[in-house]
Amino acid sequence: GWESPKKAMLDKIKGNGKDILDTIIANMATQYMICGDAFAEAIRDNQGRLVNLKPLNPGEIRIVANNRGQIIRYEQISNAEAGQDPKILHTWDNINDIFHLSWNRVANEIHGISLIEKNKSQIIKINQARDLMAVIYRRHAIPAIIWEVDTDNTTEMNAFKIKQDNIFKKVENLVVPKGSAEATVLQMQRGSIEEGVVMIKSLTEDLTRGFGVPAVTQGSESGSSEATSKILHLNYQPRGKWHRTFVEKQMKAQLNIEINFEEPPSIDPALMTDARKNTGDNPTDNKLKEVKDE
Incomplete structure (x- = not known):
């Protein structure tokens, strides 16, 4: 939610006709993080009062x-x-006439820098690792086999290969004369799955840090203590506040609109409660002690 002296006016903003101010700002925040820039046409009446904010496609601006x-x-x-x-x-x-939000703009650049561009190499590495893991999983379940058959006839070898492929595709049995074919199973390196999982996890953690959002905030953190998770989330709170302040100040500078976005509940009180539990410090007991001393 948000509060503004011009709330009645801002409540009338409909964007593309189905929007409200909340969805317009959320749309633009998504735009500037993905594309680097977000644009909305500021439509005003004859007296210069803002009557609408219409989000635009950044790829066309x-x-x-x-x-x-x-x-x-x-x-x-x-x-x-x-x-x-x-x-x-x-x-x-x-x-x-254009409300323009630039993300991660540097020096005299007139464009922002998208999070995708910033983390492109890391995303490519993760996709490559997952593609390799898909092959490794498949080769563990369906190993590659080199067959030595008692023939050099290409047609016969191809027919034999089709029968072998159908063993896995159709779960069929195959009967061949004794000694007519020998198989060598190509085994995957032991531990390759575990190593791959660890590598993908490490790459994903690096990507998460690159995006600036801790995994615990996304609900996917594992292996961390409750205290560690709270500290990670506490460190993220200023980033979220920066986004809100950024939009508030830009709306004031570009649109002459004063607005204050509501802050989500802070984790600070929970940390203070934990600290009291750990130290045995109880503010109520301290107050009683002060009264007795008087």
Whole structure:
């Protein structure tokens, strides 16, 4: 939720017609983390009052800056075919007509940096590791077999291979003359599954740190004590607050809208309670002691 002196006006904002301000801000937060930038058209009435915020597709918005690095306009462009220049569908010469949120913008860049781009190499490593693990699991369940058959006829060898493949596909039995075929089973290295699981877990933990959201906050943390999990979540709280403050300040700077987003319940009281349990410090007992001393 949120509070604002202009709440009555903000409650009338409908975005694409089905939105409310909460979903518009959530949409833009998702945009700037995934794409680096989020855009919404700020629609005003004849007296300059904000009447709507319409989210735009960041893939269709081009930011135009002058040689001093200052944004001078925004352009909405079409999706062009390969080798063709995109067409300009709409231009906003007044930059205040676009509510623009940039994530992780550095120095004089006019674009933000997406979390996907930032963690791209780590995501590729995890996908590669999972593809390899899929092969390893399959080879443990259905090992590769090298057959030596008593023939050099290609047709006969292919027919034999089809029969062998059907053993696993159709769960069929196969009977061959004694000594007509010998098999060598290619065994996977012992411990390869365990090593793969550990590697994927390590890569995923690195990716989670790269995204800045601890696994315990996502509900997937395992192997940590309750105290450790609380500290991890406590360290994440300032990040969440930064997002809220970022949007609040940008809405004030770009839209002249004062707004305060509600903060979620903090874990601080729980940590203080645990600290009292561990130290035996009870504030009530201390107050009683002070009264007696008086």
